[in-house]
Amino acid sequence: MTKKIYLNDLAGLIDKNMAGYISDTDEYPPVIYDAMRYSLFAGGKRVRPILTLLSAKICGLKYIDVMPAACAMEMIHTYSLIHDDLPAMDDDDLRRGKPTSHKKFGEAVAILAGDALLTKAFETALLCGKNKKIKPASVIAAVSEMADGAGVKGMIGGQVVDITSEGKKISNKTLSYLHRCKTGALIRASVVMGALLSGADSKQVSLFRSFGEKIGLAFQIVDDVLDVTSSAGKMGKNTQKDSNAFKATYPGHYGLEASKKAADKLVVEAVEILGKINGDTSGLKEIALYFTKRDH
Amino acid sequence: MTKKIYLNDLAGLIDKNMAGYISDTDEYPPVIYDAMRYSLFAGGKRVRPILTLLSAKICGLKYIDVMPAACAMEMIHTYSLIHDDLPAMDDDDLRRGKPTSHKKFGEAVAILAGDALLTKAFETALLCGKNKKIKPASVIAAVSEMADGAGVKGMIGGQVVDITSEGKKISNKTLSYLHRCKTGALIRASVVMGALLSGADSKQVSLFRSFGEKIGLAFQIVDDVLDVTSSAGKMGKNTQKDSNAFKATYPGHYGLEASKKAADKLVVEAVEILGKINGDTSGLKEIALYFTKRDH
Numbered sequence: 001m002t003k004k005i006y007l008n009d010l011a012g013l014i015d016k017n018m019a020g021y022i023s024d025t026d027e028y029p030p031v032i033y034d035a036m037r038y039s040l041f042a043g044g045k046r047v048r049p050i051l052t053l054l055s056a057k058i059c060g061l062k063y064i065d066v067m068p069a070a071c072a073m074e075m076i077h078t079y080s081l082i083h084d085d086l087p088a089m090d091d092d093d094l095r096r097g098k099p100t101s102h103k104k105f106g107e108a109v110a111i112l113a114g115d116a117l118l119t120k121a122f123e124t125a126l127l128c129g130k131n132k133k134i135k136p137a138s139v140i141a142a143v144s145e146m147a148d149g150a151g152v153k154g155m156i157g158g159q160v161v162d163i164t165s166e167g168k169k170i171s172n173k174t175l176s177y178l179h180r181c182k183t184g185a186l187i188r189a190s191v192v193m194g195a196l197l198s199g200a201d202s203k204q205v206s207l208f209r210s211f212g213e214k215i216g217l218a219f220q221i222v223d224d225v226l227d228v229t230s231s232a233g234k235m236g237k238n239t240q241k242d243s244n245a246f247k248a249t250y251p252g253h254y255g256l257e258a259s260k261k262a263a264d265k266l267v268v269e270a271v272e273i274l275g276k277i278n279g280d281t282s283g284l285k286e287i288a289l290y291f292t293k294r295d296h
Numbered sequence: 297m298t299k300k301i302y303l304n305d306l307a308g309l310i311d312k313n314m315a316g317y318i319s320d321t322d323e324y325p326p327v328i329y330d331a332m333r334y335s336l337f338a339g340g341k342r343v344r345p346i347l348t349l350l351s352a353k354i355c356g357l358k359y360i361d362v363m364p365a366a367c368a369m370e371m372i373h374t375y376s377l378i379h380d381d382l383p384a385m386d387d388d389d390l391r392r393g394k395p396t397s398h399k400k401f402g403e404a405v406a407i408l409a410g411d412a413l414l415t416k417a418f419e420t421a422l423l424c425g426k427n428k429k430i431k432p433a434s435v436i437a438a439v440s441e442m443a444d445g446a447g448v449k450g451m452i453g454g455q456v457v458d459i460t461s462e463g464k465k466i467s468n469k470t471l472s473y474l475h476r477c478k479t480g481a482l483i484r485a486s487v488v489m490g491a492l493l494s495g496a497d498s499k500q501v502s503l504f505r506s507f508g509e510k511i512g513l514a515f516q517i518v519d520d521v522l523d524v525t526s527s528a529g530k531m532g533k534n535t536q537k538d539s540n541a542f543k544a545t546y547p548g549h550y551g552l553e554a555s556k557k558a559a560d561k562l563v564v565e566a567v568e569i570l571g572k573i574n575g576d577t578s579g580l581k582e583i584a585l586y587f588t589k590r591d592h
Contacts, residue, residue: 028453029453029456031456032448032456033448036448083407083408086407088398088403088404088407106384108459109459111379111382111384111385111407112455112456112459114411115375115379115410115414115452116452118414118415119414119443119446119447119448119452120443120447120448122418122443123440123444123447126436126439126440126443129437129440135432136431136432136433136436137425140422140432141425143439144419144425147419151415151416151419152328152332152416153320156328156408156411156412156415157325157328160328160405161325163404163405163408164325164327164405177324
């Protein structure tokens with residue numbers, strides 16, 4: 001079985017479990033469930049939950065043990081896409097080749113679907129507290145990490161800088177903050193949560209953290225590069241939008257080649273960190289390499 | 297010291313602590329912190345956090361022990377107001393006598409400020425995990441209750457029905473769902489969280505739950521009544537907006553007098569439940585009575 005099939009299997013496992021977490025016996029009002037599912041099952045690659053599963057397994061837990069927390073990360077990622085696409089934000093009509101949430105359900109329901117997914121993410125992650133193999137204190141640490149990655153010190157902070165920097169000349173420092181936070185913080189949290197839920201010691205956790213920070217930043221740089229080089233068909237959304245909107249991007253700031261090199265360097269450093277972690281880190285290595293090789 | 301001064305003192309204590317939870321050593325980007333504080337400190341009555349403090353004290357904890365969870369409820373309430381006021385939702389320009397968040401900061405920052413407060417609420421509530429007097433499992437139970445009250449089975453569900461029912465004739469059952477969920481679920485959760493954090497047994501918790509459900513529903517009915525009878529000056533927002541928009545309200549459905557009577561009846565029943573709870577429940581009784589007596 002090749003790695004690619006293996007990661008696809010994990011994505012399938014995640015989808016199956018996530019469908020269960022979203023389902024309620026009495027789904028009322030139906031439109032909010034429809035809207036949550038519409039965006040959640042729109043063909044995401046499940047990168048974040050896979051990272052949580054892999055890091056937890058390295059630290060001694062089974063995939064299924066941390067499934068609620070893993071799926072919670074995908075819910076947070078999805079809510080952020082729904083809100084980012086809103087007319088008041090990036091005003092996108094197309095996401096993963098389908099109409100965006102507000103195009104399909106209207107703005108009010110799209111805003112509420114995002115809110116609902118964010119809230120459901122916390123509810124779902126806390127289900128790890130029902131697993132006797134995971135200490136309640138570890139659940140609290142992991143869900144706190146999730147909030148940190150998703151909040152003003154992480155993803156939301158990055159998004160605010162992104163929105164308020166449009167059309168402005170920004171410093172290298174601001175660009176670095178933006179990239180570290182906007183996408184990187186949630187990817188870092190996905191990796192770290194797996195270790196925290198497993199009760200890994202602080203030294204191990206900080207290795208996972210460094211690894212997550214590096215691949216998170218690489219992921220965002222590659223996203224910016226693909227926005228310039230890829231076609232709308234492959235990306236499933238309108239490309240060259242960021243550069244057209246004079247958004248603060250790595251290629252716009254440092255050029256295309258330097259950006260690609262920066263991403264490659266980060267991944268090499270990330271893989272080096274994996275060498276210091278006990279256990280089979282080949283899955284994480286595979287994902288790290290995929291981050292710079294992907295074409296969509 | 298009269299009860300009113302006593303409740304004002306609690307509100308002051310909440311404000312002081314909440315300011316601390318929102319502050320970060322490095323507040324970047326500043327606009328998101330400004331926007332969070334702008335709405336959070338706009339003169340709210342702090343009803344929800346006071347409920348958490350009071351129920352926790354009845355069950356044996358000190359106010360300060362559950363302060364993070366109490367303040368989290370106010371953050372969730374505030375985020376919901378910011379998002380409800382957005383042009384795509386209720387399109388309100390005025391809230392508590394001040395321009396709404398999107399009028400002050402623009403729509404993008406308002407959406408993100410709401411998202412940030414919701415995320416910060418979970419981060420803050422989880423700080424109770426650092427308190428040795430509270431079991432980690434109790435923190436998980438309490439924060440799960442918070443997510444339940446705020447999510448699709450609670451506040452968000454109610455808001456979706458509210459938005460999608462505008463101008464339509466709805467059934468008694470739908471109206472009851474709307475009122476139970478839109479405001480009631482978060483008020484119920486505020487009460488229940490105090491008991492859960494204290495490690496109260498399930499029988500006690502269910503008494504707090506019934507009390508919270510009844511006063512939560514009463515609060516929403518009185519809100520609808522005040523929308524018809526009060527002036528914009530007292531309410532600090534545009535009144536008669538709900539009736540003008542053909543929103544599904546109690547007075548619109550059952551008439552003004554029947555609505556007032558329904559709220560009074562619920563409060564009487566809530567006070568009866570307090571009689572079954574051990575400890576000094578006079579603070580909760582005071583709040584329950586205030587719910588029907590308030591004029592704004």
